[in-house]
Amino acid sequence: xxxxxxxxxxQIFVCVHxxxxxxxxxxxxxxxxxxxxxxxxxxxxxxxxxxxxxQAKCLGQCNTGVNIMIYPENVWLSDVRTEEVAKIxxxxxx
Ligand code: FES
Numbered sequence: 215x216x217x218x219x220x221x222x223x224x225q226i227f228v229c230v231h232x233x234x235x236x237x238x239x240x241x242x243x244x245x246x247x248x249x250x251x252x253x254x255x256x257x258x259x260x261x262x263x264x265x266x267x268x269q270a271k272c273l274g275q276c277n278t279g280v281n282i283m284i285y286p287e288n289v290w291l292s293d294v295r296t297e298e299v300a301k302i303x304x305x306x307x308x
Contacts, residue, residue: 220285222264222265222266223265224264224265224266224284224285224286224287224306225265225266225268225284225285226252226256226265226266226267226282226284226306226307227268227269227270227273227283227284227285228240228245228248228249228252228267228268228270228280228282229245229269229270229271229272229273229280229281229282230245230246230249230269230270230271231270231271231276232246233276237276238276238277238279239272239276239279240272240276240279240281241279242279243279243280243293243294243295243296244280244295244296245279245280245281247296248280248282248294248295248296249267249269251296251299251303252302252303252307253267255300255303256303256307259307259308261307261308265306265307267307270283275290275292278292278293279293279294280293280294280295281294282294282302284306287306289306
């Protein structure tokens with residue numbers, strides 16, 4: 215095993231799990247689209263991959279999706295909607 219420092223300045227994990235209506239999930243509120251838009255912004259601002267927007271396959275809080283977990287700030291965003299992507303990007307992808 216090799217231990218090293220985290221190779222990213224920030225990691226933004228966006229839940230993209232979609233249970234297709236069988237139970238509540240971030241897919242009910244376009245988690246995949248939120249992920250895609252945030253990733254595109256990080257790339258457009260040339261901050262990817264130092265600020266890494268990554269897909270998560272369920273963060274365990276399915277009733278409050280879309281959920282986003284951000285490190286190293288240790289921030290959890292819930293009930294995120296696509297129209298809030300720009301606001302999130304301006305705070306965490308800059
Ligand atoms: S489906 Fe997103 S937290 Fe479970």
